[in-house]
């Protein structure tokens with residue numbers, strides 16, 4: 001079970017915060033996350049594993065792709081409306097977050113998975 005220390009740990013690393021903000025209203029495949037963050041895929045996968053383990057993110061699958069979202073159960077009601085909204089509003093216009101959203105808008109157009117992007 002997720003406790004508040006897990007949530008705080010998940011938010012305590014810049015790469016994980018960048019992933020969390022990209023997933024805030026979206027459902028994204030690993031490829032879209034990797035291209036949006038412009039970081040090596042193993043790095044993204046390592047942080048996605050931590051986000052899953054801490055109960056912040058969850059993964060779904062179809063035949064070809066794995067998709068990530070924030071945990072729909074939203075432990076403590078923090079993820080969609082609370083902390084993430086505050087971080088998003090504070091950080092969306094500064095780098096590296098600004099670049100992440102710009103790259104996501106470009107990458108979603110060529111993604112052939114069924115990602116749902118809402119920025």
Ligand SMILES: [Zn+2]
Pocket residue numbers: 028029030031032111112113114115
């Ligand atoms: Zn995608």
